[in-house]
Amino acid sequence: MMELKAIKIRVTTCIILVGVSLMLASVMSDYWAVMNPRVDDFSQPCEVAHFGLWRLCKKKILMEDTDGKSKPCGPISLPGETNCTYFKHFTSGENAKIFEVTTQKEYSISAAAIAIIGVGFMAMGMVCTLLSFKQKLDYLLKPAGLFFVFAGLCMIISAEVVRQSVHRMIDSKDTVWIYYYYSWSFACACSSFALLFICGIALVLISLPRMPRNPWESCMDAEPDM
Template identity: 35%
Template sequence: MMMWSNFFMHEEDRRRRAHGARKARMTPEHEGKIKLALLLTSVGATLAVLAVGTEFWVELNTYRDNGSAVCDAAHLGLWKMCTKRLWQADVPAGRDTCGPAELPGEANCTYFKFFTTGEDAHIFQRTTKKEVNMAAAVIAVLGLAVMALGCLCIIMVLSKGAEFLLRVGAICFGLSGLLLLVSLEVFRHSVQALLQGVSPEPPPSPALTYEYSWSLGCGVGAGLVLILGSGSFFLLTLPPWPWGSLCPKWGHRAT
């Protein structure tokens, strides 16, 4: 028993020394740069979660000149759509269409059924193209998953000193940003397919206009910030010597 206890004590001591050596190789300046890049990517991560979780990606507006005191508008995202009946008096003067959708009114929000039962959604006598909508949602979720993996890699770098994961985290953040931008483009095609999917059955489909809203803007910002954060992590993985010829003072200080 004494032999095994000594063996485990020596093994634990060896691991502690190895861990301390790994941590010692990371200078406080380098660790500070990693934390600064992580702060940048955390902004992109927050915008990405906000964009994917909200339904203000696009607003659909009918025209006001319908001879009624109310008009209809709608806004939708990856998971849910909301139709709203607004009072004409609340619509800003000089606006030809109903909206914006943030105005108070009678709202009816429902989740898309094509994620559960496979049914298409119908908005203003128009039918969604579920395959395109589902593709946009799946790509966005995949982007969030890759982003979470990148965050885990950087946390391991800071907590365990595993600097080889810095490059892996950079790849994850860059791929996440690209996936979010691809999801936005696929969603744009789903909006075009919705506007063209006019139902031939009565009543006639109302004329519509559309405008992209703040959730989609958050998605664009998130994709760009994540790609910028990826580039920052990649720069931190480069050795200092290639820059010595361009910046002699900086290269001398780095050595």
């Protein structure tokens, strides 16, 4: 029974490591959302933008007119010159000012702050997990699971804040971006939430002591009185 429990803990921890990797990839990357303007003049390069929690990047792309109809700028995989600028709550810059006009500054600050809190929960969960394996402190698996659950919740909240900021940006009259879609960083954040939340709860449940199967089982296992 103990061997089966140890196997469950190892498998759950491996899946948590996948969630941690996805979480770090989403936090450090700049592809949460991609925004495109409408292109009518194909003789001039158009500008597509993508951003993460820390930076806004713009890429100038020269598109070819194939059917004479207006279309969104892109795709972003086309070659072009890229210029990235940190948001204004970290540093000043022209792109940051444009970003602040087209969306609420509080959105980007909130998303970044919540993600940092989630990374902190994730780090504490990893420390507890490593100590439980190295020092044989099994009772640390319960707080580790809870830390991973909180980290997953922080990531999904941060993703929702980013989603709201994108909608506010697209709806603003001051922006040229009309089309948008969520990219792989956003998908990593949502996937990390699912893995960390589910596996964190599973880790807590697995680490709980086994309930007695029969009413007299706990009495039989009790130590005799001296």
